[in-house]
Amino acid sequence: MTGSNNAAAQLSAVSKAYGGTQALDSFDLSLNRGEILALLGPNGAGKTTAVGVLTGTRRPDAGTVKLLDGRPRDVAVRRRIGLTPQESGFPNALRVGEIIRLVRAHYPKPLSDQRLYDRFPLRDLVGRQAGGLSGGQKRMLAVALAFAGAPDLVFLDEPTTGLDVEARRALWQAIGSFRDDGGTIVLTTHYLEEAEALASWVVVMREGRTVADGTVEEIRHQVGQSRVRYRGALPAGLPGVARATDADGWVTIYTHDADALVRELVGRAVAFTELEVRPASLEEAFVELTRDGTA
Amino acid sequence: MSLVLEHYRATMVGLIRTPAYSLVTVLIPGVVFIFIGTSVGDSREAANIVIASFAIFAALGVAFFQFGVGIANDRESPWEQFAHVLPVSPGARFAANVLSAVSFAVVAVGVLIVVAIILTDAAMPAGSWARLLVAVFLGAVPMALLGIAIGYWSPPKAALPIANILYLALSFGGGLFIRPTSMPAFLDAISGVLPTRQVGELAWAAVQGQAWSIEPWLWLIGYSALFGLLAAASYRRDEGVRYT
Numbered sequence: 001m002t003g004s005n006n007a008a009a010q011l012s013a014v015s016k017a018y019g020g021t022q023a024l025d026s027f028d029l030s031l032n033r034g035e036i037l038a039l040l041g042p043n044g045a046g047k048t049t050a051v052g053v054l055t056g057t058r059r060p061d062a063g064t065v066k067l068l069d070g071r072p073r074d075v076a077v078r079r080r081i082g083l084t085p086q087e088s089g090f091p092n093a094l095r096v097g098e099i100i101r102l103v104r105a106h107y108p109k110p111l112s113d114q115r116l117y118d119r120f121p122l123r124d125l126v127g128r129q130a131g132g133l134s135g136g137q138k139r140m141l142a143v144a145l146a147f148a149g150a151p152d153l154v155f156l157d158e159p160t161t162g163l164d165v166e167a168r169r170a171l172w173q174a175i176g177s178f179r180d181d182g183g184t185i186v187l188t189t190h191y192l193e194e195a196e197a198l199a200s201w202v203v204v205m206r207e208g209r210t211v212a213d214g215t216v217e218e219i220r221h222q223v224g225q226s227r228v229r230y231r232g233a234l235p236a237g238l239p240g241v242a243r244a245t246d247a248d249g250w251v252t253i254y255t256h257d258a259d260a261l262v263r264e265l266v267g268r269a270v271a272f273t274e275l276e277v278r279p280a281s282l283e284e285a286f287v288e289l290t291r292d293g294t295a
Numbered sequence: 296m297s298l299v300l301e302h303y304r305a306t307m308v309g310l311i312r313t314p315a316y317s318l319v320t321v322l323i324p325g326v327v328f329i330f331i332g333t334s335v336g337d338s339r340e341a342a343n344i345v346i347a348s349f350a351i352f353a354a355l356g357v358a359f360f361q362f363g364v365g366i367a368n369d370r371e372s373p374w375e376q377f378a379h380v381l382p383v384s385p386g387a388r389f390a391a392n393v394l395s396a397v398s399f400a401v402v403a404v405g406v407l408i409v410v411a412i413i414l415t416d417a418a419m420p421a422g423s424w425a426r427l428l429v430a431v432f433l434g435a436v437p438m439a440l441l442g443i444a445i446g447y448w449s450p451p452k453a454a455l456p457i458a459n460i461l462y463l464a465l466s467f468g469g470g471l472f473i474r475p476t477s478m479p480a481f482l483d484a485i486s487g488v489l490p491t492r493q494v495g496e497l498a499w500a501a502v503q504g505q506a507w508s509i510e511p512w513l514w515l516i517g518y519s520a521l522f523g524l525l526a527a528a529s530y531r532r533d534e535g536v537r538y539t
Contacts, residue, residue: 055380078382089373093312094305105301106381129312145377 007066008033008153008184009054014063016049016208023049024060025208031201033152036175036185038199040192042290046208047188051155054186055083068153079107082151084142084159092131096122096141099130100148107149119174120144121167135162143171153184160194172197192283202282206290219285224254227280228261230272238264243288254280254288298383302391307398310361320360321403324353325410331472333414340503342417346408347498348471350431351491353403355466358438359445359458361396366446367454370533393439400435404428419502426501434494437515440522441490447529465491490518 011029015022023046031037039047052058053065056072070077090099100122104110117123122144125137133141139162146154156175160168175185175198189195195202195216202219204212212222224242234246234253240261242254251272255261258277265272311317332345369375378388411417419427442458449457466472468482469491475483486492493511500507 057376057380075382075384078380083377083380091305091309091372091374093309098305098308102301102305103381105298106383 006032008068010066012064014053014060016053016058016060022208027208033184034182036179036198036200038195038202039188039205040195040202040286041205045205047205051157051188055155080152082146082149082154084146084156090130093129095127095129097126103145104148110149116144116148119177121170136164136167139163140167147178156185156187158188192286196282204286204289211289216282219282220280222285224256224280226255226258226277227284228253228255228258228277230275232270232272235268235270299387299390302388303394306391306395320357320399321406324349324403325406328407328410339416339418342415343419343502344499346411346417347427347502348495349407350404350427351434351494351498352466352471353407354400354431354435355438356462357396357400357403358435359442359462361399362439362442363445363458364454366443367449367451371451423502423504427498430494430497430501434515437490437518437522440519440526444522444525444529447533465489470495
């Protein structure tokens with residue numbers, strides 16, 4: 001998938017340890033222009049460290065980092081990337097418009113007011129001091145700032161944490177139009193729904209390594225593409241089972257071949273009721289891939 | 296350059312809208328002068344000397360609180376971490392901080408001088424005013440460097456008390472509240488080696504129309520070098536903790 005001249009960002013064999021913890025363990029990552037990459041993983045998986053190394057706030061112990069046509073700390077490179085802080089703490093006394101003005105001043109061709117406020121619902125907040133904003137409004141502003149400089153590549157760390165559904169949709173739409181204009185995004189998120197809605201490429205991390213990467217579809221396949229659920233008992237020795245649980249009378253089975261599984265259940269005359277078959281969600285794949293002792 | 300001005304503007308707007316900082320910084324030296332300075336100034340010369348002392352007190356406050364406490368608070372602020380990754384050189388942001396500190400110091404010293412001229416017999420030739428300001432602002436350089444060292448070295452919650460204690464101790468010990476001539480011998484001996492005392496010697500000479508001797512300047516250069524090294528070491532230590 002990687003033509004090197006098309007690469008927006010690349011980590012090669014990057015390692016990074018804090019004290020005794022190996023946050024990144026010979027980690028590779030490659031991102032093409034125009035792609036939306038979602039980094040998924042439980043807390044401590046190394047997502048934030050990976051983004052930190054890419055954006056130059058963390059120095060790798062080993063390995064090489066390429067960002068756009070240079071290195072993360074080059075000012076020329078930084079003028080082409082946009083970031084959002086994970087915590088949305090702003091100088092309380094500054095107004096929203098003043099914060100936007102300050103951030104835009106760093107970029108050669110920033111978004112106009114018109115374009116910015118069309119994408120992010122902040123127009124009514126321009127005169128408000130940041131200290132008086134709600135948590136959701138702060139998050140919206142933080143994300144808008146990542147796009148305010150009209151960069152080529154945007155890093156979004158947990159962009160919709162703390163947003164209500166409506167604001168999240170607005171943000172997804174803004175991210176979508178950035179992608180449609182050819183923009184590239186690296187996204188970390190806890191919301192699998194978000195990766196499903198936005199990402200063209202997903203990397204699942206655990207303990208500083210990639211445990212799976214691919215399209216949303218491909219990640220799903222790795223765990224079993226279907227989920228079969230029914231009320232009843234779980235017989236032993238079913239074929240093609242990726243994972244099965246039996247709780248409160250409900251049996252849940254992840255499988256690569258739901259048809260064969262259901263035939264087998266019927267063939268064995270398993271007494272099931274309320275049978276349900278559907279594609280596994282990314283969330284389910286994620287839980288499977290990041291479970292301790294698997295992968 | 297325009298980025299320096301944008302950061303300066305944002306810093307100033309933020310501080311001005313925080314009256315707990317801006318009003319206190321700007322008014323305290325003038326207010327303290329009303330209580331202490333006016334009672335000492337029973338002659339023109341004495342009044343001039345007290346103005347000189349309080350001008351140092353005002354500049355020292357800005358150096359300690361804006362750099363020391365300000366930096367310590369910024370270190371914990373997610374906004375500063377965000378600003379750290381914007382395409383701007385650390386030098387430009389530092390220049391903006393220096394500009395805003397100088398702005399506050401100018402206003403604080405200005406308020407003090409206006410109060411002093413209204414309430415006392417203080418008066419001196421323009422040349423003496425100019426030399427006083429030169430001494431005060433150059434003397435603030437090692438203080439600001441010490442402030443930076445405190446800001447990067449101390450835990451954020453400790454920075455304010457540390458800055459307060461040093462501020463008062465250096466002001467008192469340097470002879471800004473009590474003339475060194477009124478100090479007991481042991482205190483005068485300690486006072487003689489403090490950076491504030493050196494600035495005092497220069498400022499007092501300025502307002503009395505006396506020539507500057509070289510010793511205080513040498514002391515201040517030495518202190519600037521020492522505090523500059525401390526500031527650089529504490530900055531690197533902090534960078535090492537946060538950006539590794």
